[in-house]
Amino acid sequence: MKSVKKWLGNKPSKCDVCGADVKQGFVDGRTKHGPWGILCGMCHKEIGVGLGTGYGQKYELQDGEYIKING
Helix, strand or coil, X not given: CCCCCECCXXXXXXXXXXXXXXXXXXXXXXXXXXXXXXXXXXXXXXXECCCECCCEEEEEEECCEEEEEEC
16 A cells, blocks of 8 residues: 655645645745745746656645645
8 A cells, every 4th residue: 555645844825936825736846946945836837847856746635634646
């Protein structure tokens, strides 16, 4: 059985780049500019560097918790 990885930090509410709500999901990822942040889907598409170790992890809200679904 695959282990479920959960977001352990404070529940994010806004994208660090544009300020959009991230209620259903977000990416904890590195940007093209270097720093990491909580990114909405659109900002990750525009300035993110991908998903995976050293790039970013995608989380989705499931049963009140953010579960890692990619990366």
